[in-house]
Every structure is written in C-alpha cells, then in structure tokens.
Amino acid sequence: MKKITSLHLDVLKEIGNIGAAHAATSLSGLLGKKVDMRVPKVEMVDFTDMMELAGGPETVVVGIYLRIEGDIEGSMFFILPVEQATSLIRRLINDEQFEFSQKPEFELGLSAMQEMGNILSGSYLSALSDFTGLKIYPTVPGLSVDMFGAIISIGLIELSQIGDHVIVINTTIYEDGCCGREEVRGHFFLLPDPNSFEPLFKVLGVT
Amino acid sequence: MAVVKAPNKIRTSGLGSCVGVVLYDEKKNIAGLVHIMLPNSSLGKTTTINEAKFADTGIDTLIAKLKAEGVSPLRLKAKIAGGAQMFQFTVNKDVMRIGPRNVESVKNQLEKHRIPIVAEDTGGNSGRTIQFDPETNMLTIRTVNQGVCEI
Numbered sequence: 001m002k003k004i005t006s007l008h009l010d011v012l013k014e015i016g017n018i019g020a021a022h023a024a025t026s027l028s029g030l031l032g033k034k035v036d037m038r039v040p041k042v043e044m045v046d047f048t049d050m051m052e053l054a055g056g057p058e059t060v061v062v063g064i065y066l067r068i069e070g071d072i073e074g075s076m077f078f079i080l081p082v083e084q085a086t087s088l089i090r091r092l093i094n095d096e097q098f099e100f101s102q103k104p105e106f107e108l109g110l111s112a113m114q115e116m117g118n119i120l121s122g123s124y125l126s127a128l129s130d131f132t133g134l135k136i137y138p139t140v141p142g143l144s145v146d147m148f149g150a151i152i153s154i155g156l157i158e159l160s161q162i163g164d165h166v167i168v169i170n171t172t173i174y175e176d177g178c179c180g181r182e183e184v185r186g187h188f189f190l191l192p193d194p195n196s197f198e199p200l201f202k203v204l205g206v207t
Numbered sequence: 208m209a210v211v212k213a214p215n216k217i218r219t220s221g222l223g224s225c226v227g228v229v230l231y232d233e234k235k236n237i238a239g240l241v242h243i244m245l246p247n248s249s250l251g252k253t254t255t256i257n258e259a260k261f262a263d264t265g266i267d268t269l270i271a272k273l274k275a276e277g278v279s280p281l282r283l284k285a286k287i288a289g290g291a292q293m294f295q296f297t298v299n300k301d302v303m304r305i306g307p308r309n310v311e312s313v314k315n316q317l318e319k320h321r322i323p324i325v326a327e328d329t330g331g332n333s334g335r336t337i338q339f340d341p342e343t344n345m346l347t348i349r350t351v352n353q354g355v356c357e358i
Contacts, residue, residue: 051220051221056220056221057220057221057336058220058221058336060351065293065294102352142293142294142295143294144293144294144332145351146223146293146333146334146351147220147221147223147334147335147336147351148221149220149221149222149223149334150221150222150223150224150291150293150333150334150335151223151293151334153221153222153223153224153225153244154223154224154293154294154305156244157224157244157245157305160244160245160260161245164257164260
C-alpha cells in the first residue's frame with residue numbers, strides 16, 4: 001500500500017467515531033443511562049505496544065472477538081475490565097451474585113455478555129457499513145475472560161504475516177458513575193487486514 | 208527471542224495461540240526462549256521476515272544464537288507451552304486453529320533438530336504466562352483459572 005498520510009488517519013478516526021457513537025447509543029439503551037465516548041485514537045503500533053493498550057499482556061479482561069468479512073476484512077474486539085463487565089451484567093440480568101466463571105448457574109450472565117458484545121459490535125459495524133456503502137458481515141462473536149495478550153494476539157495473527165505493525169482504531173466508551181467516577185470503560189479495537197485499507201480509502205474518496 | 212544465563216530468568220506474558228519454546232542446556236545453565244506466532248515462514252507475505260515469529264525460522268535462529276554462546280545443539284532440551292484456542296468458533300477458518308497448528312509445527316521442527324521435548328503444556332483454551340529458570344531448568348506456567356504450575 002502507498003504511504004499513509006494524516007488525511008488517511010483522519011478518515012480512520014472518523015470511522016471509529018461513527019462506529020463507537022452508535023455502539024455507545026446501543027449500550028445507553030440497554031442500561032437506560034448516559035454513555036459517553038472519547039475521541040478515537042488511530043495508531044500504528046508494534047505488537048508489544050498493542051499489548052499495552054488495555055493495561056498490559058497479563059491483565060485479565062473480558063474480551064469479545066469477531067471477524068469481519070465482506071468488502072473489507074479484519075478483526076474486531078470489545079474489551080472490558082472484569083470488574084466493570086461484572087457490574088454491568090449484574091445490572092443487566094438483575095443478579096447480584098453473577099461472576100465471570102464457568103459455573104453452570106452463571107450461564108445466563110455469560111450469554112448476556114456475549115449478546116451485549118453482539119449488539120454493540122453490530123451497531124458499530126452497521127454504522128460503518130451505512131457510512132461507507134461497503135458490505136460488512138460480522139461473524140458470531142466469541143467470548144473469553146483471560147489475559148489481554150492472549151486474547152488480542154488472535155487478531156494479530158493475520159497481520160503478522162505481513163509485518164510487525166498494526167493500524168488500530170481504538171475507541172473508548174465510558175459511563176458516568178456517581179461522584180464523577182467512571183463506571184464502565186470499554187475499548188473497541190478495530191484491526192482492518194492490510195488489504196482492506198485500499199477499498200476503505202477508495203469509497204471515502206481519499207487515495 | 209532472547210538467551211539468558213543463570214541466575215537470570217526468562218519470561219513471556221500473555222501467550223494465547225502463540226507457543227513459547229524454551230531450549231536449554233542443563234550443564235551450562237543457559238536457556239533461550241522464542242515466541243512463535245505462526246507455524247511456517249512460507250505464510251509470510253513479504254520478502255523480509257521477522258524470523259522469530261515463525262516456528263521453522265524461529266527455532267533455527269534460536270539454535271544458532273545458543274551455538275554462538277558455546278552451547279552444543281546436541282545437548283539442547285526443550286520445554287514448550289502455549290498453543291491455546293482462545294475462542295470457540297463454528298466457522299472453519301484456518302486462523303481459528305492456529306494454536307494447534309503452531310504446536311504441531313514446533314514439534315516437527317524440534318524433531319528435525321533431534322531436540323527432545325522434556326515437558327509441555329499445550330492446547331486448551333487459557334492464556335499462559337511462562338517463566339523459565341536456567342538454574343533449576345523448571346518452567347513456571349501461570350493461567351487465570353488454574354493458577355501456577357511447574358513443568
């Protein structure tokens with residue numbers, strides 16, 4: 001691919017902006033509360049830096065992962081800290097006992113988490129599809145509660161065939177808690193496959 | 208990829224489908240670690256490749272590095288960990304099976320060099336953090352759900 005200029009980065013930022021805004025709206029609808037987002041970051045990082053984007057490779061997180069297929073391809077992650085995902089799901093299914101573990105009694109909550117990932121990434125991607133006119137088909141999302149490094153590396157595999165750097169569209173959404181405390185803070189990471197940048201830039205009129 | 212001598216230890220964190228391969232010489236207390244991401248360098252789509260990422264080139268390069276430290280390849284032993292499948296998917300895509308494929312390829316490569324695998328903790332669906340101590344030749348493995356174990 002040709003050189004990536006700051007105009008290209010701005011376009012990618014706008015993609016993160018539109019996608020995450022719709023996802024935040026969906027989450028707000030689910031919770032019946034106000035959800036805010038930060039200005040998206042588009043970064044070119046190496047794999048080691050990527051591990052630091054959600055608190056280091058060993059940090060335990062709740063991760064939703066799906067592949068994107070269609071006119072563009074890539075990987076998408078929705079990452080939440082375990083504590084915050086737990087309180088989110090507790091509120092959503094009205095069960096104060098819920099924890100992220102494999103016990104059968106928590107199956108409902110795990111399923112709710114997966115569904116939430118589905119809804120949020122679905123609104124992110126359909127907004128992206130509407131905006132670009134590109135066909136984007138997400139796969140059914142998978143859920144894993146594990147070390148961030150182990151989760152995110154699955155998205156780096158496709159990219160590692162090409163090089164040691166990734167372009168990541170990183171958007172943070174958060175919910176205002178009481179006393180100015182942020183309660184839910186989730187990261188969306190969109191990692192387009194290297195050959196998906198050209199079609200993306202083309203439909204958006206930057207070449 | 209790195210090589211250390213006792214009392215230094217060597218570690219890598221957050222292994223998912225990647226495989227951590229430790230090659231060590233018990234007598235000299237030297238160990239090397241390489242973090243394998245992909246089974247085969249022919250998967251690389253560029254001419255310049257980062258050797259450390261692939262099972263074939265990564266293990267070759269690590270052996271060469273250990274040789275440069277005065278270790279005879281005949282004395283090398285291996286311990287390996289990783290190669291998990293982090294997400295269960297119904298889609299039959301190769302990238303989803305990358306963990307088992309990495310493990311398989313690492314084993315073939317070690318066999319080619321006639322390096323015995325003394326211990327392994329591979330597969331499953333948990334991420335691992337591993338640390339090797341060339342003093343005791345033990346590999347410590349930490350997972351989120353099963354805590355810490357040594358092999």
